[in-house]
Amino acid sequence: MPRGVEKANLPTKVCAVCERPFTWRKKWERCWDEVTTCSKSCNAQRRREKQGGTAGIAAKGGEVSSQERKAARRAKRDGTADPALFQKPCDLCTEPQDVLIRCAIDSTGAFRMVCGRCWKGVSGGVTDGDAMHPHYRYGGLWRNRYSQAPADPDLPAAAA
16 A cells, blocks of 8 residues: 555455455555455454354354353363364264374375274374385374373374
């Protein structure tokens, strides 16, 4: 924006979430073309809608009231939430799990979250992979912090 432009003459856009108009700001000088929401709260709401709600509540499906969302957050914070709500699905077998291994398993190099049973097939049962699995690369471990389940015996020794 050139200097000396009056506030009344600044460019405006309509927020993609709340559909209210908002005007250009100095902090948006370099990225004005990419700005679609008027505030951080609208941007967070857009992301929540895209994901389908809160992580634990998304499993319930459908529309969720703000009271239910608050109750779920409170239960999560207090440690009384159902651990099954916070499980993630394996990218290969799609079963919800409490422990997943992040690894690259094909030529694309994209990381996937794999359960212990599927991990043996994609890595050859060896933490660093073997000659039969040249694209395998270990990338870390994800655990459901709200689950009290013991370590999975199918996991690699370095990850467990």
